[in-house]
Amino acid sequence: MSGNIELLDRTLAAAKAEGRSALIAYLPAGFPTVDGGIEAIKAAFDGGADVVEVGLPHSDPVLDGPVIQTADDIALRGGVKIADVMRTVRAAHEATGKPVLVMTYWNPIDRYGVERFTAELAEAGGAGCILPDLPVQESARWREHAAKHDLATVFVVAPSSKDERLATITAAGSGFVYAASLMGVTGTRASVGAQAQNLVERTRATTDLPVCVGLGVSDARQAAEVAGFADGVIVGSAFVQRMLDAADEAAGVAAVRALASELAEGVRGHA
Amino acid sequence: MPSEYFIPDPEGRTPSAEGYFGAFGGKFIPEALVAAVDEVAVEFDKAKSDPEFARELDDLLVNYTGRPSALTEVPRFAEHAGGARVFLKREDLNHTGSHKINNVLGQALLTKRMGKTRVIAETGAGQHGVATATACALFGLDCTIYMGEIDTERQALNVARMRMLGAEVIAVKSGSRTLKDAINEAFRDWVANVDRTHYLFGTVAGPHPFPAMVRDFHRVIGVEARRQILERAGRLPDAAVACVGGGSNAIGLFHAFIPDTGVRLIGCEPAGHGIETGEHAATLTAGEPGILHGSRSYVLQDEEGQITEPYSISAGLDYPGIGPEHAFLKDSGRGEYRAVTDDAAMRALRLLSRTEGIIPAIESAHALAGALEIGRELGKDGLLVVNLSGRGDKDMDTAARYFNLYDTDATVAADAAGESAEIEGDAK
Numbered sequence: 272m273s274g275n276i277e278l279l280d281r282t283l284a285a286a287k288a289e290g291r292s293a294l295i296a297y298l299p300a301g302f303p304t305v306d307g308g309i310e311a312i313k314a315a316f317d318g319g320a321d322v323v324e325v326g327l328p329h330s331d332p333v334l335d336g337p338v339i340q341t342a343d344d345i346a347l348r349g350g351v352k353i354a355d356v357m358r359t360v361r362a363a364h365e366a367t368g369k370p371v372l373v374m375t376y377w378n379p380i381d382r383y384g385v386e387r388f389t390a391e392l393a394e395a396g397g398a399g400c401i402l403p404d405l406p407v408q409e410s411a412r413w414r415e416h417a418a419k420h421d422l423a424t425v426f427v428v429a430p431s432s433k434d435e436r437l438a439t440i441t442a443a444g445s446g447f448v449y450a451a452s453l454m455g456v457t458g459t460r461a462s463v464g465a466q467a468q469n470l471v472e473r474t475r476a477t478t479d480l481p482v483c484v485g486l487g488v489s490d491a492r493q494a495a496e497v498a499g500f501a502d503g504v505i506v507g508s509a510f511v512q513r514m515l516d517a518a519d520e521a522a523g524v525a526a527v528r529a530l531a532s533e534l535a536e537g538v539r540g541h542a
Numbered sequence: 543m544p545s546e547y548f549i550p551d552p553e554g555r556t557p558s559a560e561g562y563f564g565a566f567g568g569k570f571i572p573e574a575l576v577a578a579v580d581e582v583a584v585e586f587d588k589a590k591s592d593p594e595f596a597r598e599l600d601d602l603l604v605n606y607t608g609r610p611s612a613l614t615e616v617p618r619f620a621e622h623a624g625g626a627r628v629f630l631k632r633e634d635l636n637h638t639g640s641h642k643i644n645n646v647l648g649q650a651l652l653t654k655r656m657g658k659t660r661v662i663a664e665t666g667a668g669q670h671g672v673a674t675a676t677a678c679a680l681f682g683l684d685c686t687i688y689m690g691e692i693d694t695e696r697q698a699l700n701v702a703r704m705r706m707l708g709a710e711v712i713a714v715k716s717g718s719r720t721l722k723d724a725i726n727e728a729f730r731d732w733v734a735n736v737d738r739t740h741y742l743f744g745t746v747a748g749p750h751p752f753p754a755m756v757r758d759f760h761r762v763i764g765v766e767a768r769r770q771i772l773e774r775a776g777r778l779p780d781a782a783v784a785c786v787g788g789g790s791n792a793i794g795l796f797h798a799f800i801p802d803t804g805v806r807l808i809g810c811e812p813a814g815h816g817i818e819t820g821e822h823a824a825t826l827t828a829g830e831p832g833i834l835h836g837s838r839s840y841v842l843q844d845e846e847g848q849i850t851e852p853y854s855i856s857a858g859l860d861y862p863g864i865g866p867e868h869a870f871l872k873d874s875g876r877g878e879y880r881a882v883t884d885d886a887a888m889r890a891l892r893l894l895s896r897t898e899g900i901i902p903a904i905e906s907a908h909a910l911a912g913a914l915e916i917g918r919e920l921g922k923d924g925l926l927v928v929n930l931s932g933r934g935d936k937d938m939d940t941a942a943r944y945f946n947l948y949d950t951d952a953t954v955a956a957d958a959a960g961e962s963a964e965i966e967g968d969a970k
Binding site: 330 | 560568569570571572573574575576577578716717722726729730733734735736737830832833834835838841843845846847848849850
């Protein structure tokens with residue numbers, strides 16, 4: 272069984288052909304429950320997300336701000352396992368036919384086994400992985416197995432990345448490049464700085480891969496702004512915050528759908 | 543003139559250019575930190591070959607820290623260690639009360655060389671935090687210390703010391719609210735403020751170059767101890783013994799003895815309530831290889847790579863990871879690691895206090911408890927050097943509760959029972 276990197280490539284190309292940015296939503300698996308998380312992801316697609324990243328909750332989410340830390344805590348206290356992450360990927364992909372990635376810290380994959388993880392993710396219909404704390408120089412083994420299973424390897428680049436390093440990273444990556452809009456952890460911000468646009472330009476100079484921008488984007492206005500210069504807009508904490516604020520799971524799912532609809536307008540330039 | 547107290551590994555044996563000690567180490571960091579971590583590596587390499595850096599650091603280590611630290615023989619304590627000769631390397635006598643100042647002064651000088659104006663650090667027992675706050679006061683740097691909320695309670699005295707020195711202390715309320723979580727929060731701060739901020743990491747873990755750099759700043763401990771024991775005992779010790787949390791004081795003592803294959807290098811890990819209870823922080827005894835805080839080493843984790851919550855009565859050892867060079871020493875067989883329970887450490891703390899008039903930190907008491915065992919194994923011809931990494935003032939509240947010292951009536955009874963138990967134990 273092979274993974275869905277090709278579906279991911281095609282989806283991002285289709286958005287580009289429509290003259291717009293893609294909307295990429297992030298939601299953790301098992302939050303607030305495994306089934307509730309699946310419903311939330313389906314709602315994000317339903318509202319207009321083109322791609323979803325399923326977070327693999329971690330005990331030590333060093334790159335996440337308080338919102339996603341809270342969601343991870345809830346998921347882990349609920350007993351979420353890697354099998355539940357795979358089930359979430361499968362359910363979300365089968366229900367929608369859309370590309371679903373996993374975003375995870377490296378240690379869970381390292382411990383679970385790269386071979387086993389990539390095989391199971393491909394089998395579940397996954398399109399690839401975003402690995403924010405696996406630097407490119409430590410990634411050879413992962414990339415070998417990901418390629419074997421037709422899974423994308425999405426690397427993160429940052430405003431502090433030097434041009435030479437950007438070239439090394441983008442040469443090793445596939446699917447798209449995740450450009451961190453700012454120096455910091457996940458979470459919503461009042462504004463997404465000019466350094467995001469500069470980073471996208473510097474990254475584009477090294478690759479033909481789509482360059483998608485994440486960190487800090489929370490509403491349609493910001494999505495429209497980022498869509499003006501990036502191939503995709505990634506939104507995570509704002510979705511999780513809607514779920515946390517909701518009175519119950521159903522209200523949370525509805526709020527995710529509503530936010531996805533607003534953001535889908537944003538990436539089409541309507542703020 | 544070569545430096546006397548800043549003595550980086552002269553042979554450059556380890557790590558590799560990529561930061562590996564055998565299978566352990568490396569640099570597992572987010573892209574946002576790559577440039578900053580590389581800058582630290584470049585600056586440290588430059589500093590190592592710059593006589594001016596060595597001169598400045600030497601001056602501080604002698605005239606501010608008070609190096610060299612004494613090597614004290616403890617014969618009354620050693621009577622309980624099978625009659626072996628026991629010498630303590632007195633890092634507790636350094637300014638600020640522990641070995642931590644060796645590394646902090648080195649990295650603080652690097653901070654200035656990099657043109658950064660703000661320092662952040664994690665702390666468990668508070669000793670690294672106090673040393674960092676001290677150096678920041680000395681050099682006029684802004685200072686923020688992250689400390690797990692549980693540790694701010696059990697090491698309240700050190701929180702007050704840091705604040706007195708002008709540092710901002712942030713109590714971390716996430717996860718197990720101990721050292722691991724303080725490091726997580728410090729990394730989050732660093733990612734966001736890396737332009738003007740140096741993360742003054744306190745142990746021999748973390749991404750390359752920290753394990754090698756922090757080791758090199760602490761190598762002076764073993765270099766001095768080796769020279770001192772040759773002068774005093776006329777031979778090398780049978781074993782060098784140290785407590786191990788992240789492993790900085792242990793690697794500092796061990797490193798100069800690595801080529802001396804007759805010297806056993808023995809690290810004492812915190813067994814907490816006992817390995818079998820699951821409430822411990824004995825990473826090398828009970829952990830598995832994994833990645834935590836930027837490097838591959840042994841880690842306390844479950845089958846899916848989630849880090850498990852450690853426990854130790856000692857805030858400074860209450861950590862689910864360990865420096866990669868210790869993982870390498872363990873796997874290569876050059877290092878030996880054994881686990882010491884809370885109770886054994888606390889008994890050793892009291893024993894050293896009562897036999898020698900030295901109150902050790904609870905961290906260091908783990909090494910002392912290990913030394914009592916090792917001494918009994920070696921017998922009266924044995925010769926040990928034990929790193930007394932810190933003093934116990936900060937632990938008086940924990941110790942007073944443990945030994946019931948606050949209740950004047952109960953003290954006498956607890957006291958008498960404790961003494962006789964110790965003497966009985968010794969007679970076996």
